[in-house]
Amino acid sequence: MKKLLLIFAVFTGLISFGQDYAYIDFGGSSHTSSGNWNNIVVSDQNETGVTTTLINDAGVSMGITFTLTDSFDHINGNGTTSPNSGLPFVSSASRDSFFGATDAGFNGNINATGGFTLSNLDPNKYYSFSVFSSRTGVSDNRETLYTVTGSTTDSEALNPANNTSNTATILNIQPNSNGEINFTAKPGPNNNNGFGFYYLGAIQLIESSSPISNTDPDPELTLTYPNGGHIWEAGKTVRIKWESISVPNMLVEFSSDNGSSWSTIATAPGNTQYYDMIVPNKITTNALVRISGEGETDTSDNTFKVIADKGEVFKIVILGSSTAAGTGPSDANNAWVARYNTYLTEMDTRYEVVNLAQGGFATYNILPTGTTIPAGVNRTVNTNKNITKAISLDPTAIIINLPSNDAASGYPVADQVSNYNLIANAAATENSMLWVTTPQPRDFALGSNNLAIQLAMVDETYTLFGNHTIDFWTGFGNANNNAILPAYDVDGVHMNDAAHEILFQRVIGMDIHTQVKNAVLDIENFISSHSIKLYPNPASNFCTIESDQFTGNEIKLEIFDILGKKVFTNTLNLTNQKATWSRGNLENGIYFLSIINHNKQLTKRLILN
Numbered sequence: 001m002k003k004l005l006l007i008f009a010v011f012t013g014l015i016s017f018g019q020d021y022a023y024i025d026f027g028g029s030s031h032t033s034s035g036n037w038n039n040i041v042v043s044d045q046n047e048t049g050v051t052t053t054l055i056n057d058a059g060v061s062m063g064i065t066f067t068l069t070d071s072f073d074h075i076n077g078n079g080t081t082s083p084n085s086g087l088p089f090v091s092s093a094s095r096d097s098f099f100g101a102t103d104a105g106f107n108g109n110i111n112a113t114g115g116f117t118l119s120n121l122d123p124n125k126y127y128s129f130s131v132f133s134s135r136t137g138v139s140d141n142r143e144t145l146y147t148v149t150g151s152t153t154d155s156e157a158l159n160p161a162n163n164t165s166n167t168a169t170i171l172n173i174q175p176n177s178n179g180e181i182n183f184t185a186k187p188g189p190n191n192n193n194g195f196g197f198y199y200l201g202a203i204q205l206i207e208s209s210s211p212i213s214n215t216d217p218d219p220e221l222t223l224t225y226p227n228g229g230h231i232w233e234a235g236k237t238v239r240i241k242w243e244s245i246s247v248p249n250m251l252v253e254f255s256s257d258n259g260s261s262w263s264t265i266a267t268a269p270g271n272t273q274y275y276d277m278i279v280p281n282k283i284t285t286n287a288l289v290r291i292s293g294e295g296e297t298d299t300s301d302n303t304f305k306v307i308a309d310k311g312e313v314f315k316i317v318i319l320g321s322s323t324a325a326g327t328g329p330s331d332a333n334n335a336w337v338a339r340y341n342t343y344l345t346e347m348d349t350r351y352e353v354v355n356l357a358q359g360g361f362a363t364y365n366i367l368p369t370g371t372t373i374p375a376g377v378n379r380t381v382n383t384n385k386n387i388t389k390a391i392s393l394d395p396t397a398i399i400i401n402l403p404s405n406d407a408a409s410g411y412p413v414a415d416q417v418s419n420y421n422l423i424a425n426a427a428a429t430e431n432s433m434l435w436v437t438t439p440q441p442r443d444f445a446l447g448s449n450n451l452a453i454q455l456a457m458v459d460e461t462y463t464l465f466g467n468h469t470i471d472f473w474t475g476f477g478n479a480n481n482n483a484i485l486p487a488y489d490v491d492g493v494h495m496n497d498a499a500h501e502i503l504f505q506r507v508i509g510m511d512i513h514t515q516v517k518n519a520v521l522d523i524e525n526f527i528s529s530h531s532i533k534l535y536p537n538p539a540s541n542f543c544t545i546e547s548d549q550f551t552g553n554e555i556k557l558e559i560f561d562i563l564g565k566k567v568f569t570n571t572l573n574l575t576n577q578k579a580t581w582s583r584g585n586l587e588n589g590i591y592f593l594s595i596i597n598h599n600k601q602l603t604k605r606l607i608l609n
Helices: 335-347 387-392 413-431 451-466 495-507 512-528
Strands: 019-027 038-041 051-055 061-070 073-078 096-102 114-119 126-132 144-149 153-158 166-174 181-189 196-199 200-207 219-223 232-233 237-245 250-256 263-267 274-278 284-293 296-299 304-307 314-320 352-353 397-401 433-437 534-536 542-546 554-561 566-573 578-584 589-597 600-608
Touching: 019 051, 019 061, 038 051, 038 061, 096 181, 126 144, 126 153, 144 196, 144 397, 153 166, 153 554, 181 196, 181 433, 219 284, 219 296, 237 284, 250 274, 250 304, 263 274, 335 352, 335 495, 352 512, 387 413, 397 512, 413 451, 413 589, 433 451, 433 512, 512 600, 534 578, 534 600, 554 578, 566 578
Parallel strands: 019 038, 019 096, 232 304, 314 352, 314 397, 397 433
Antiparallel strands: 019 200, 051 061, 061 114, 073 096, 096 196, 114 181, 126 166, 126 200, 144 153, 144 181, 219 237, 237 274, 250 263, 250 284, 284 296, 284 304, 534 542, 542 578, 554 566, 554 589, 589 600
16 A cells, blocks of 8 residues: 655645744543643633733744633543645644534533634734544544634534545634734534534644645545455445545445456445445455545555355443443443454454443353342443353354443452353353453552452462453552552542453454354354264263274374363274264263364364253
8 A cells, every 4th residue: 555645735835934933732641642732721610811822833922822712511632643745743642632512402401503703813914724622433424513703703524423535724814903803613513513513623723924825735545444354245234444634525436356456335434544345246355445536536455355245243232340341441342242343344244243242241240031139239230241141142252341340349259250161151051252451450458458459360360261361450550559550540440441452462363353253164064064963962971083084094083072172082883884982081061073084174062961
């Protein structure tokens, strides 16, 4: 893929003499911008009167007074943390913003408009504004109209919804007779949000001695997905993704023959940065996608496959509490489960990740339906988000992520172990593979019983689940008190974007998805060649393995327990295409028999009772 070299050019080609630049960040105190930024911070709803003297990008006072004269509702912290690198807006400025609402149903407040006044301006100079706002994780239109009034008035709208690249530009406003310019934000004409939300995130202000021309940014675009190696099922919906500037309409095309010919899929608005496409019914190993607009084009780096939809599903269900539910990151899409889902489904549309996690859960909340909760434990089994519900969805694998609520509630290690055994047995009975994360650090008091429980459960998780344990502990806690390290901390309980990226990578590193895929395909291969028989099943002491496809005098047998641990391996003699196996010292439970005969391998489930 060509490297995207985005040079911010809203004002490119302009004579630099007589121009001064100021950068203004609107938001909360937790995400101020360092360097020569003007941070406008509010602490109360409907706050006005915030005043500062603006500095330019060299840190020198411009003599311009900024006053917040028209209140917004409050701060929103769900802006993008990855603004387009060609824009002059840093992530600390793009991630939070002022917002207002025109419907009292949201917060009891009505803010028809929000805005500020610039005073002490030079009436002989011209003032131009480039405005950026972003609100991620939404699906509606939150268009905001920005109006700048001095001796003249001009307006431009911007939709902050999932915005990473677009700005509103208002040029060459001169002050009124009092040396003032008023800036106002309100919902734009296309805003369809029920509360009338509108936003103000950051501004680049240019003071110039003469008018500057309205030079738009040079068109730039990059296809970010798909870029090769993926597997798509015909008829499924996939999201084509790109990054672009100054491309109002994006042509999306598809090729099934490595680019020899192309078919038009759609023309989509460029500023959405994505298009949801139905995969064409073109079975091929040479698929490509191409996007084009404003004379620019980009194509998938490498080919990918389109296969027939045979109903195969590689399903993984997530159980847990707030970390799995997505609490902590600045954007829900940055949470580890959301990242995991995107990673898998973009790799292969046959993957499905179902997230049943809910904030506040402990092990008691996900116990099998019908389990009796002990006296003194003020919790109930949630039948919509417990292990029984997870099993009912017929997953190949289940991942449990319960970071710290059991320890915070003072539930002893023995109780948690007992609960996990009940949960694991339920999963095993239904042939679902199970992985469990360790606890994660939390700001428990040093020497407290809560901390002692938490530390003990890290070890117990490994004891219970062995190589099916996912490490969510190492590297996140302070060596002295096991509290969350500042680099990963949000509130002493939850962890931030950086931590969730690491959690995601650790889950990927367990290669659960490959095991799930192989298990599904192995079962289907077995079904398609069902001549192998295993009887009796359930078995007490011995079982017979028989197949009319066996050749030669022996088979190799490998047996795995429900956690994937190999517990038996041997070569068995064949007599009349039959072999007899004795359980030996294996305990009752569910096992998987991998049967290998002349380079042909099949897997069969066996219950020992």
